[in-house]
Amino acid sequence: MKRVLTAALAATAMLLSGCGGGSGAEEPAVAGSAYPVTVGSATLTERPDRIVSLAPTATEMLFAIGAGPQVVAVDDQSTYPAEAPRTKLSGFKPNAEAIAAQNPDLVVISDDLDKIIEQLGALKIPVLFAPAAKVLDDSYRQLDQLGTLTGHRAESAALAERMRTQIDKIVKAVPPRATALSYYYEIDQTLYSATSKTFIGSIFALFGLTNVADPADPDGSKNGYPQLSQEALVAANPDLIFLADSKCCGQSPATVKARKGWSSIAAVEQNRIVALDDDIASRWGPRIVDLVQSVADAVAKVPA
Known part of the structure; x- marks a missing residue:
């Protein structure tokens, strides 16, 4: 499946970029635009x-x-x-x-x-x-x-x-919460996700959210992109669900609600399922601002 391949390639990209939090490339050797x-x-x-x-x-x-x-x-x-x-x-x-x-x-x-x-x-x-x-x-x-x-x-x-x-x-406009909300971020409908150690995870961390995918990759052996089991996901009971597979794979709040065994999840019960634009969610350039706004809007709608 192409989305699974994408997740695998994302993990490969992390390996290729080396250890640490940097981009893996050297800083520009000169200032300005002189050649x-x-x-x-x-x-x-x-x-x-x-x-x-x-x-x-x-x-x-x-x-x-x-x-x-x-x-x-x-x-x-x-x-x-x-x-x-x-x-x-x-x-x-x-x-x-x-x-x-x-x-x-x-x-x-x-x-x-x-x-x-x-x-x-x-x-x-x-x-x-x-x-x-x-x-x-x-x-x-x-x-x-x-x-x-x-x-x-x-x-x-x-x-x-x-x-x-x-x-x-955007981040400062969202009031802090006494109790952190939890979320599930879906890369594809086979339940591949992204942990807090990924770029996506760092965006959600701006709002103090708890990532239910973290227990699936505690040592980072899956490079931050584990595949969750339905049983573990239902048990984690996330407050919010974010779909990064709406364009590629036709996933939506309606398809999630129709999944067998998911009706007891808080995000499903409370209609807190957010369909993201796949491209914006996976291309970490100028439109990161739009992604941050989408997360902020979803968090702000949850009663304190």
Whole structure:
């Protein structure tokens, strides 16, 4: 199933990014947009005018900081913004020859699958490795890295600051609770979820929520993406359910309510099932603000 594969790839991305809370890439070597610039292993002697993005999050970031006109091709999963030049290129099964055919002067990837960095390096194509963010600061750092490489450092800094300000405002607008609410975050209907140690978990932690998936991966051996059993989930009795599989897999409050054995869950009984936009929930760029707002709205509706 594609959603299970996505969950597995998300876990793989965490491994590829290395240990710790950072993004796995080096800090920009220089300030401003003067060239040459170096970020990670990518060194550019001049402003890139043919960028290929093989990561939906990077695609959204590039367009948000004003580098959209420099992007000549994006992968088949980069569906936002609408004007992004979507192609058949794949970030899951990258093809060095197909990428090189775009004559890129910069390629942005989130996973080094099939040793694509090495393959593109052999073709003298600069690559920025921007792995999946683990915390909000990783997203801000990647905005800065992309801004540095593309000549849009000021725009990326301004966007990051707006995001910080908006998120802080949203979180502070939700009154603190005497007793923490619990939640279940669904990646797909086979009950794959994300623990508090993931980026998604860090967003929900902003509101002091308790993640019912945490006991399913206590030692992190599942990289924060365990598959829950229905019995354990029903027993956990979450106050809120968030569906990140509404677009991909047709899940909705109605389908959840129809699941056998789920009627006793508090979130189901009280109609506290939130269908998220799958893309916003899995692309940790500028639209993180929208995700934070969705969580805030759901929490605010629960009586204290």
